[in-house]
Amino acid sequence: MAHYRAPDTKREQFRRYLEKAGVVDSLTSVLVALYEQQERPSNALEFVKQNLGAAGLDSTDTEALQQEVLDLRQKCERLVEENGDLKTRLQRYEPGSEDGATAD
Known part of the structure; x- marks a missing residue:
C-alpha cells in the first residue's frame, strides 16, 4: 500500500509547486479567456500559446x-x-x- 501512496504524494507536491510558481493561475486565465471568446478560434492551441506568453501584457x-x-x-x-x-x-x-x- 505504501507504494500506491508515493505517486499521490509526488502528484500533490507537483501540484503545489505549480500553484506556487503561478502556473495554475496563468493556465486558468488563458483557458477562461478562450472560453469567453465569442467566436472560437480555429486553432485553440495557437490561441493558448499566444495568450500564455502575453499574460499581463x-x-x-x-x-x-x-x-x-x-x-x-x-x-x-x-x-x-x-x-x-x-x-x-x-x-x-x-x-x-x-x-x-x-x-x-
Whole structure:
C-alpha cells in the first residue's frame, strides 16, 4: 500500500509547486479567456500559446514594445554606418594606424 501512496504524494507536491510558481493561475486565465471568446478560434492551441506568453501584457503594450524594437534597430543601423564613416575618416588622418600598431 505504501507504494500506491508515493505517486499521490509526488502528484500533490507537483501540484503545489505549480500553484506556487503561478502556473495554475496563468493556465486558468488563458483557458477562461478562450472560453469567453465569442467566436472560437480555429486553432485553440495557437490561441493558448499566444495568450500564455502575453499574460499581463495588453495589445497596446505589445505594440509599443514592437515599435521600440524597430526604432532601436534603425538607430543601431545608423550608428554602425556612422562608426564606419568615422573609421574611414580617421584612417585618412592617421594612415600609419591601419596595421594596429601605435608609435609611442
